[in-house]
Amino acid sequence: MKSGPSLPLTRLDNRERFRQIVLEAKAGAESGLAPMGHQVTNTRLRAHFxxxxxxxxxxxGVENLLFLRRLAERIESDWPGVLAELEAVRARLVSRAGLIANVTLDETRYGAFAPLLADFIGRLPNTRGAADSASSLESFPRNEGLAFPAQVNYVGKGGNLFDLGYRLHGSIAVINNMLRRDYLLQRIRIQGGAYGAFATFNPTSGVYTNLSYRDPNLAATLDVYDGTAAFLRGVDLSDDELTRAIIGAIGAIDAYQLPDAKGYTSLTRYLTGETDARLQQYRDEVLSTTTADFHALADVLEAMRDSGDIVVLGSREALESASLGLTITKVM
Incomplete structure (x- = not known):
């Protein structure tokens, strides 16, 4: 690929403008703690695994919020150091080395667009920097409390099912659909008074999490999570009940997508090595789910019950009074 004239680069040395950007980002992260508390908890919890x-x-996540606070202070005390780091980050990001371009458009128009894309890429510098390893990032204690002023909690517990011997099977989508609708909804929202309860699974990483939203309880919610395996062992669904659970799961997998979403999905599948054959196998496993699959997953979730990590976002008083040995970090 031929290199054209270099692209003009944005100036990064406007200290006041950068200060405004950092303070706005910090304020946004702080204001999102309560309304997005379950996602804050989930992001932190999944980072354990x-x-x-x-x-x-x-x-x-929370680590980014804490970083933004430190960065705001460094802008005042060490602006030359901050500017040098900004330049270093740009040198790594604005480069055609290792670049992947994902384009979504009509096939008939790609011929006209391709030269423009090639010209743009050719203008990017071809610099390579030493890649940072994710293992160099901060590790976390097994059981964490994230303290901020609140009258409710966001309670999470999870683990990596692949590390516990689980092999990916499409039935987990059906099982989670039923757990959210029946078990967690009944025990945590209707009986426990929380605003919401969730079971999530990432089929790429293997991380499984249980979460609650605006939850007046803490230890009692963890007890519900720990009872999931026993609940699944007792499942005896009729054909109609199983069919409804399967329909709910397959509908989420094959949900309608606009062109931009299709393009993003294709990119993520490319990056993760997902294939059409594996996706079809997953769909077939969803459609062929049986009660025996519920019982099989119970064994894995029982192991997670005993080895899983905990993250709770809530008031310091609630975190300390739960007597769970949480390592508490002040978030607000």
């Missing part, structure tokens, strides 16, 4: 999730926590 997989390098990709540790990166996610570093750039979009």
């Amino acid at each position: 997989h390098p990709a999730h540790r990166v996610e926590e570093a750039v979009d």
Whole structure:
């Protein structure tokens, strides 16, 4: 690929403008703690188990909020050092070395667009920097409390099912659909008074998490999570009940997507090595789910019950009074 004239680069040395950007980002992260508390908890919890999730926590979680606060102070005390780091980050990001371009458009228009894309890429510098390892990021204690002023809690517990011997099977989508709708909804929201309860699973990393939203309880919610395996062992679904659970799961997998979403999905599948054959196998496993699959997953979730990590976002008083030995970090 031929290199054209270099692209003009944005100036990074406007200290006041950068200060405004950092303060706005910090304020946004702080204001999102309560309304997005379950996602804050989930991001932190997943970071315990997989390098990709540790990166996610570093750039979009509590760790990022703490970083922004330190950065705001450094802008005042060490602006030359901050500017040097900004330049170093740009040198790594604005480069055609290792670049992947994902384009979504009509096939008939790609011929006209391709030369423009090639010209743009050719203008990027071809610099390579030493890659940082996700393992160099901060590790976390097994059981964490994230303290901020609140009258409710966001309670999470999870683990990496692949590390516990689980092999990916599409039935987990059906099982989670039923757990959210029946078990967690009944025990945590209706009986426990929380605003919401969730079971999530990432089929790429293997990380499984249980979460609650605006939850007046803490220890009692963890007890519900720990009872999931026993609940699944007792499942005896009728054909109609199983069919409804399967329909709910397959509908989420094959949800309608607009072109931009299709393009993003294709990129993530490329990056993770997902294939059409594996996706079809996963769909077939969803459609062929049986009660025996519920019982099989119970064994894995029982192991997670005993080895899983805990993250709770809530008031310091609630975190300390739970007597769970949480390592508490002040977030607000």
